[in-house]
Amino acid sequence: MAQQSHGPVVLHIPAASAYLALTRATTAAVCARLDFPVDLLEDAALAVDEAASLLLQDAVTESELVCRWTPAGDNLIIQVSSQSSSGRTPRETTFAWTVLTALVDEVTAELAEGRVTLSLTVSKVGAIAS
Amino acid sequence: MSSTKRWTDADREHEHELLARMAELDSSDPEYRRVRDELVTMNLPLVEYLARRFRDRGEPLDDLVQVGTVGLINAVDRFDPTRGVELSTFATPTIVGEIKRHFRDRGWAIRVPRRLQELRITIGRATADLSQELGRSPTVAEIAERLDVSQDEVLEGLDSAQAYATASLDGGAGDNDDDQHPGSLQDVLGSVDTAIAGVDNRETLKPLLAALPEREQAILMMRFFQNKTQADIAAELGISQMHVSRLLNRTLARLRAEMGNDY
Numbered sequence: 001m002a003q004q005s006h007g008p009v010v011l012h013i014p015a016a017s018a019y020l021a022l023t024r025a026t027t028a029a030v031c032a033r034l035d036f037p038v039d040l041l042e043d044a045a046l047a048v049d050e051a052a053s054l055l056l057q058d059a060v061t062e063s064e065l066v067c068r069w070t071p072a073g074d075n076l077i078i079q080v081s082s083q084s085s086s087g088r089t090p091r092e093t094t095f096a097w098t099v100l101t102a103l104v105d106e107v108t109a110e111l112a113e114g115r116v117t118l119s120l121t122v123s124k125v126g127a128i129a130s
Numbered sequence: 131m132s133s134t135k136r137w138t139d140a141d142r143e144h145e146h147e148l149l150a151r152m153a154e155l156d157s158s159d160p161e162y163r164r165v166r167d168e169l170v171t172m173n174l175p176l177v178e179y180l181a182r183r184f185r186d187r188g189e190p191l192d193d194l195v196q197v198g199t200v201g202l203i204n205a206v207d208r209f210d211p212t213r214g215v216e217l218s219t220f221a222t223p224t225i226v227g228e229i230k231r232h233f234r235d236r237g238w239a240i241r242v243p244r245r246l247q248e249l250r251i252t253i254g255r256a257t258a259d260l261s262q263e264l265g266r267s268p269t270v271a272e273i274a275e276r277l278d279v280s281q282d283e284v285l286e287g288l289d290s291a292q293a294y295a296t297a298s299l300d301g302g303a304g305d306n307d308d309d310q311h312p313g314s315l316q317d318v319l320g321s322v323d324t325a326i327a328g329v330d331n332r333e334t335l336k337p338l339l340a341a342l343p344e345r346e347q348a349i350l351m352m353r354f355f356q357n358k359t360q361a362d363i364a365a366e367l368g369i370s371q372m373h374v375s376r377l378l379n380r381t382l383a384r385l386r387a388e389m390g391n392d393y
Contacts, residue, residue, distance in 0.1 A: 028285055028288055032269070032270035032285055035269045035270075037266055038257055038269065038270065039361050039371055039375075040267065041288070046379060049382070050382065053386050091330060093330040094330050094331050095331055095385075095389075098329060098355070099354050
């Protein structure tokens, strides 16, 4: 496949678990376009699923979950965000957080105007080197 | 499991008697039928419980109970009381299997054509071969080239890209894909308590982890607490990387569902 410029991909879905499969499928498709190795792709898909599930627990009912995939050199930044009902970022001491951090190179959480955004960085270079 | 009536010891005792009796009777005997019917009726709550886990997926609950009951009947017929397991343990995978088959046949969401199932096996094999040759996990493009199929087809065949969360469908149903028990499993399992010691919600987590099949526990520990890659785990357990991925997906979905708000 010819390498073209890869702009961000954005997906808006209802904040409901039934739609999580879409985030997985999109992650896989984006990673494939970026020539990520399959194990990295699978981890990334799992991580997005995990991040989205984490947000769903605290998402305002009938709100929207927004996922954005932004290629950046050898990295892929995946941002998942939703309107938080508690107004807090997820605790970083839970099992879910442990899972997330093991799956991707970097995870950060931020809160702005009631929206929690989890940013996952997946690095192609790191994966191949290790 | 709140809606399933707890069985008393007497119920269980009675079930054992019925099963023993059924094993002695000839299947043409009217008494055989009666005993069999009673066993099926007794275990209907199990079918209802399992079927309820699959509701809200676009198929009426009644249909699910019905197909699940077919699974139960098959299990009762095939049950061997000398094997020392409970009927419910033996029947659960069969019941869930029937329900899943129903989704496969009818459900809009998890229609996985046979062609795709075969493709998935081929992809798994190609992934393993290429990993050997390249010394790293191959890309989708590389797999597509090797198999002479499109990248989209490879994506379709990868579990992570599936349109349906087979993860939750499979949760707790047991896994008969391949049942090797690698030697290092016990070592890994021994470290579970230590591994989750730093986790806030460990008290909720612990019993759920303990209830997972050993291999799933081990994979979880290795991936998330020992930071091994899927490929490392695959090599260590002698299964394919795709299978590791599938089991991880499934296990996480199960834990999420079971932990509810404490996840």
